[in-house]
Amino acid sequence: MIHTLPVYLLSNMRRDRLAADMFTVVANCILMQWTTQSIALFASSIFRGFPQASMFANAISLFLTMSAGFSLTHVPVWLRWLRWLSPTFYSFRVVATTQFKDRTFSCEGVTGVQLTQCDGNNVLRGLDFTLGTPLIVWFAAEIGMIVVLYTLAGLIMHFYKPGGVKHAPGRGVDSRGKESMLTGDMDIVRARIDVEVRNVSFKWSRSGLPFGLASPVEKQILSGITSVFPAGQVSAIMGPSGAGKSTLLQLLAHRKLNAGPGAHFSMTGEILFNGKAASDDVQNSVAFVEQEDEYHLSALTVRETLRYAAILRLPPKMSRKRKISRAEEVLIMLGLKDCANVYVGGPLMKGISGGEKRRLSLAVQMINDPSVLVVDEPTSGLDSFIANNVMQCLKDIARSGRTVIVTVHQPRSDIFHSFDNLLILAKGGHAVFSGRRERAVAFMESQGYPLPSIWFNPADHLLDLVSVDQRPGKMGDSRQRVEGLVEFWDAHREKQDMANEREKSELVSQPLVPESRFTPMYIAFPVVWERMFRNLWRQKEAFWGRLIQGPFTGVLLLAFYERLTFGPTAGQDRIGLNLQSTSAIPFVGLISGIAVFPQDRQLFMHEYRTSAAYSTTTFILAYSLMEIPFQFLASLLYTVFMNIAVGMQTSPRIYFEYAVTIWALHSLGESIAVIFASFFDAMGIAVSLVSTALSMIVQMSGILSLAVPFVLQVIAWGTPLKAAQRMQFINECQGLQFHCSASDITNGICTAQNGEQLLQLYGFIDRNTAKLAGIAVATAICWRVLGWLALTARMARG
Numbered sequence: 037m038i039h040t041l042p043v044y045l046l047s048n049m050r051r052d053r054l055a056a057d058m059f060t061v062v063a064n065c066i067l068m069q070w071t072t073q074s075i076a077l078f079a080s081s082i083f084r085g086f087p088q089a090s091m092f093a094n095a096i097s098l099f100l101t102m103s104a105g106f107s108l109t110h111v112p113v114w115l116r117w118l119r120w121l122s123p124t125f126y127s128f129r130v131v132a133t134t135q136f137k138d139r140t141f142s143c144e145g146v147t148g149v150q151l152t153q154c155d156g157n158n159v160l161r162g163l164d165f166t167l168g169t170p171l172i173v174w175f176a177a178e179i180g181m182i183v184v185l186y187t188l189a190g191l192i193m194h195f196y197k198p199g200g201v202k203h204a205p206g207r208g209v210d211s212r213g214k215e216s217m218l219t220g221d222m223d224i225v226r227a228r229i230d231v232e233v234r235n236v237s238f239k240w241s242r243s244g245l246p247f248g249l250a251s252p253v254e255k256q257i258l259s260g261i262t263s264v265f266p267a268g269q270v271s272a273i274m275g276p277s278g279a280g281k282s283t284l285l286q287l288l289a290h291r292k293l294n295a296g297p298g299a300h301f302s303m304t305g306e307i308l309f310n311g312k313a314a315s316d317d318v319q320n321s322v323a324f325v326e327q328e329d330e331y332h333l334s335a336l337t338v339r340e341t342l343r344y345a346a347i348l349r350l351p352p353k354m355s356r357k358r359k360i361s362r363a364e365e366v367l368i369m370l371g372l373k374d375c376a377n378v379y380v381g382g383p384l385m386k387g388i389s390g391g392e393k394r395r396l397s398l399a400v401q402m403i404n405d406p407s408v409l410v411v412d413e414p415t416s417g418l419d420s421f422i423a424n425n426v427m428q429c430l431k432d433i434a435r436s437g438r439t440v441i442v443t444v445h446q447p448r449s450d451i452f453h454s455f456d457n458l459l460i461l462a463k464g465g466h467a468v469f470s471g472r473r474e475r476a477v478a479f480m481e482s483q484g485y486p487l488p489s490i491w492f493n494p495a496d497h498l499l500d501l502v503s504v505d506q507r508p509g510k511m512g513d514s515r516q517r518v519e520g521l522v523e524f525w526d527a528h529r530e531k532q533d534m535a536n537e538r539e540k541s542e543l544v545s546q547p548l549v550p551e552s553r554f555t556p557m558y559i560a561f562p563v564v565w566e567r568m569f570r571n572l573w574r575q576k577e578a579f580w581g582r583l584i585q586g587p588f589t590g591v592l593l594l595a596f597y598e599r600l601t602f603g604p605t606a607g608q609d610r611i612g613l614n615l616q617s618t619s620a621i622p623f624v625g626l627i628s629g630i631a632v633f634p635q636d637r638q639l640f641m642h643e644y645r646t647s648a649a650y651s652t653t654t655f656i657l658a659y660s661l662m663e664i665p666f667q668f669l670a671s672l673l674y675t676v677f678m679n680i681a682v683g684m685q686t687s688p689r690i691y692f693e694y695a696v697t698i699w700a701l702h703s704l705g706e707s708i709a710v711i712f713a714s715f716f717d718a719m720g721i722a723v724s725l726v727s728t729a730l731s732m733i734v735q736m737s738g739i740l741s742l743a744v745p746f747v748l749q750v751i752a753w754g755t756p757l758k759a760a761q762r763m764q765f766i767n768e769c770q771g772l773q774f775h776c777s778a779s780d781i782t783n784g785i786c787t788a789q790n791g792e793q794l795l796q797l798y799g800f801i802d803r804n805t806a807k808l809a810g811i812a813v814a815t816a817i818c819w820r821v822l823g824w825l826a827l828t829a830r831m832a833r834g
């Protein structure tokens with residue numbers, strides 16, 4: 037509705053029966069969307085990977101749109117039957133019937149045979165419509181298509197189960213995650229850093245809006261927390277959901293927190309490292325392991341992932357050989373040797389197990405040999421064996437002198453017993469207990485809350501005590517209990533002596549951290565480019581999809597246009613070809629970008645927040661230089677089909693100008709994917725917004741519609757589409773002659789007798805095609821710069 041209502045009114049569609057016609061057009065648009073969705077569902081029931089499914093769905097849509105007789109008047113006989121399967125065919129009939137049926141246009145000054153075109157019913161007859169067919173028939177056909185496509189998709193998904201997930205090569209399935217962990221560098225002496233939080237309070241607030249439109253809001257996230265996390269031990273922060281565990285962890289790791297628009301955070305209290313406020317050096321010794329492991333590139337092996345991480349994270353002055361040997365050390369230390377040559381894997385390719393992935397994330401952070409390791413939910417989503425394995429790994433890391441701080445929501449009993457220290461938080465970020473783990477149960481008992489039985493999981497017991505029970509009748513008591521515990525701890529925390537648990541801390545070695553957080557471009561660029569390319573090369577569907585999708589679109593268009601003729605409809609056919617061959621390409625770029633970019637961006641964003649950071653410029657440059665060869669090759673091949681095989685006018689100059697503008701359009705689509713993927717994680721939004729935006733740009737570009745308001749004409753130069761369409765059209769029309777008989781001319785079939793007349797019709801006076809190709813390339817580059825700016829803005833937001 038948001039799309040159709042403004043389009044209906046702005047494009048001045050029929051007003052004499054406004055309510056009825058507008059309702060019909062909106063209903064038709066909804067059904068059309070639904071049919072398109074069912075095509076997408078059908079495509080993804082056959083191909084379960086995004087690159088193939090989107091390519092297939094795109095091909096079906098193009099096929100069905102072309103066969104509808106809308107943009108191409110002469111559909112080849114062997115493809116004409118396809119119109120009965122085309123939602124566009126039915127939809128076109130609904131819209132054209134509402135606009136032309138029983139309507140007479142004023143047509144001032146028009147005389148003779150042309151007058152026939154002023155009668156709407158004649159226009160419909162000219163389009164080969166049967167006037168007597170009620171609209172309900174076309175609607176029923178659209179609904180029928182939806183039912184058929186949903187049924188087909190359902191049947192295919194029921195009977196065809198390709199497994200969805202492929203197993204990565206490198207190892208048998210049974211041994212995943214079960215190998216024992218070796219510890220490699222546990223005897224290394226390193227900086228021991230005790231971490232201490234002193235009376236830390238943290239508040240989120242948003243100021244109100246003028247005129248009372250929104251009142252100010254405040255939320256206390258942490259309330260006067262005091263605790264010590266000693267070196268050489270595993271300390272866990274426990275508490276119910278929303279108690280502030282992750283927030284505290286992020287503060288300890290010096291992560292930038294995003295408060296959202298119009299809001300900010302404020303902190304009081306101190307976070308101390310060995311008793312001093314954190315200096316840059318010390319901050320660099322803190323590594324943060326996020327809960328999310330999905331940022332690893334799926335088609336790299338564990339060893340490759342660690343090697344690239346070592347090159348990016350270790351100081352530039354360290355030799356490459358030494359960096360690689362550090363990656364091997366960490367590989368052994370984290371017990372990943374057995375799966376060193378297995379692909380990491382992702383949603384569509386089973387690689388290493390969940391536990392191994394967690395250990396890989398730990399390993400990546402351990403590359404710099406940090407003194408403090410901060411880990412968010414290390415065991416969530418893992419089965420008991422693997423969770424224990426990961427905890428053992430963290431214990432070993434702690435025993436080598438590092439400070440390990442983890443958050444846990446509700447640990448199992450065995451996991452609970454592997455913690456040395458515990459900080460228990462209640463809702464509102466209040467501490468309820470902080471100290472040795474084994475004292476926690478006794479402390480609660482002293483408060484009148486003994487463990488119900490020796491078989492009871494102490495973690496469950498502690499968590500129950502600090503949670504407010506939301507059930508009716510239970511809330512009052514449980515709230516009172518939690519408030520009592522908070523008050524008691526506040527009043528007595530000074531007496532809780534944790535200092536005696538600490539071993540003597542001293543700074544004995546420097547961690548392997550680079551001087552600057554940012555890896556210089558000369559080191560980062562080749563590594564990031566090579567890593568992206570290798571990852572893409574191993575994902576054959578995405579790799580070939582990127583290369584083939586454009587030329588494949590060319591083959592489809594060739595099937596419809598066959599060889600261009602010089603008969604009476606030659607002008608319309610060329611207009612249609614120009615429109616289709618240019619407007620399809622940004623989608624090809626968009627789909628290629630969506631298949632690859634989000635994964636690369638996720639890793640970039642992760643690394644940006646750590647010691648592996650490299651600039652947005654490095655990343656966008658590496659990404660662009662990785663995709664440009666594909667785009668060029670695909671554009672050159674596409675041009676063979678469109679410019680040569682279909683029978684357009686050609687020469688070396690025309691061929692290259694055509695290919696260059698196709699590249700610009702392809703690049704536009706990829707840049708749009710970059711812009712959207714910088715802000716949204718759900719790329720579906722990008723596809724739907726972009727398709728609307730692109731169809732508007734196609735309408736503004738001056739080939740589909742002659743009467744475009746001046747402002748929109750100017751806006752249309754903002755994308756390469758306008759320059760590309762104009763350049764291709766000029767090259768095709770110059771010197772072209774059509775064969776039109778006298779009757780073809782009088783009955784209006786022959787819109788133009790030669791190319792020159794077509795160019796005059798469109799008012800294309802400046803015929804400098806090289807200049808137009810240059811404009812297309814320049815605008816494409818501007819769009820990539822916009823992509824870079826979008827990502828830079830996102831990174832600045834945190």
Ligand SMILES: Nc1ncnc2c1ncn2[C@@H]1O[C@H](COP(=O)(O)OP(=O)(O)OP(=O)(O)O)[C@@H](O)[C@H]1O
Nearest residue numbers: 240257276277278279280281282283284294295445
């Ligand atoms: N950017 C933010 N804007 C507003 N409120 C926030 C923001 N970040 C966190 N909070 C609030 O702070 C409180 C603590 O959140 P936090 O994620 O730290 O809790 P948690 O204990 O880690 O929860 P969980 O176990 O569910 O992850 C929550 O009420 C949350 O809504």
